[in-house]
Amino acid sequence: MSVISTDKLGGPSIVFGDSVNTDVIIPGRYLVSIDPAELATHAFEPLGAEVQARLLRSPVIVAGRNFGCGSAREQAATCLIGAGVKAVVARSYSRVFFRNAINTGLVAVECPAAVDAVKEGDDVWVDYTAGTVTVGGTDYAFAPFPAVLKEILEAGGLIPHLMGKFAKEKS
């Protein structure tokens, strides 16, 4: 049974541009915490209270190129989970943000065509199993995850994935 729902993930979206960096997503001063809920209160703080309030109402982040560039801080993914984000749809990711998303169980898909179609606040749905992003009644396909990544993601992240494996080996 997958921790992330195999149902569609989605709802209203918050839209960002290119190269949103990790210092903007979660400033370094807050890395003293690993609690997703606490981190969420500081997510996107450099962009101001209005953006932060919109984030909390938006289960889907839509972004341009190179989302999450910069630091290797894993909290850039966990703060979004804490804020209630179910999925990120971007043109592309920095490699370490993408790894951190998979490893924390956050669905992050590359789908430039869907990004082109979205306007701020639009409902966006990500069907993880079908490999589609739906915007305004149109489906846009994304490349399916390789099996090993899918396994980690579906376990809810790398650590739960390993704990599951250890438990299986023990029994």
Place this chain on the structure above:
Amino acid sequence: MGKTFAVKALERASGESGLAPGQIVDAFPDLYMSHTATWRCIKTLEKMGWPDLFDRDRIAMVMDHISPAATSKIAGDHRLSREFAQRMGIKNFFDVNAGIAHIVLMEHGLVKPGNLIIGTDSHSTIYGALGALGTGVGFSEITAAWVTGKLWMRVPESMKILVKGPLPEGVYPKDVMLKLIGDISADGATYFSVEFHGDWVESLSTSERMTLCNLAMEAGAKNAFVPPDAETMRYLEQHGADMATVVPLASDPDAEFARTVEIDGTTLEPQIAVPHNVDNVVPISDVAGTKVDQVFIGSCANAKYDDLAIAARYLKGRTVAPGVRLVVTPASADIMAKAAADGIVTTLIESGALLTNPGCGACAGSGGAMADGEVTLSTANRNFRGRMGSYESSIYLSSPAVAAASAVSGVITDPRLVTV
């Protein structure tokens, strides 16, 4: 068709052969570095119920980001890490006095050509200066590696950077990298193994190669690489690496590079990254005269011994402009000791610089914060909004020469116009 360095390094680390870009393999790193994030790894290990460690000798911990501790919470995190290392017999534990993880590990002979090294820091690409494949990961992956000894890795395509030298007086490897990042953009090398080639690259010291490989991350590189040579062997021997285990790897002459980028350094002028992205790069003539409130000479990019020596040349017999703070944070304790022994530290202090303990310092937001509206010129590798204090402050990036010359004048200054 020959193989690239990245393919060879991942074949070695995975035990597989015939790998091609795009494949995903289980790779066993030679070293797992965790910095101030170490406590997060320990907490995660606790959550997992303390499984056995795969190989404690591959674990390295360096308390570099907020050192000494700024709060009791952080002091507790340091203590947790210190006690864990002691209890588990982890000998490669470096405390708050050591300096920046990357530099410290290389200075202690722990990074060798052909190695695969992962670290809880994006600038782990720097290990390519010694011919290793270094890459950044989150703290969960380091914890997982402590236990399983491995992680999944995608075999990257490779990119070749050809730099034509020599550089003009007053122009440095930092300027070459800012130019490159500006040219190919912040994601121009995303997922690529970035290799630096050419006579000029071969002429560089290991410290200068570190600046190249460190900054490659700001173009999105998965890892960076300078082919190991006699200079590499000299550095390794000098720093006590176990030479018997050194097996250098390099791309075959007919290896395939997905992209080649050429930079002509011979006519380059000093480069500046202007707020708030590292790829907002302009020649210094575009921003010369911009007033600065603070100058920071620090970070794993440019606070090594040669960087401090260059800064001292521009500061000797001069004083920092009134009202400007010059903060100098040596990258490591060894560098600081050497700079103290040969008078560089005295030159810096006499000029009015504020010399801090070695470590990440202001680059990681520990000290050196700015108030609203202030400007810092920094030798670090990131100028993202809010990284150094107020969200309404600005960071410009430059070489140590530009930084030192600008500290004296109080405005962004072309070092070529300063007599040294």
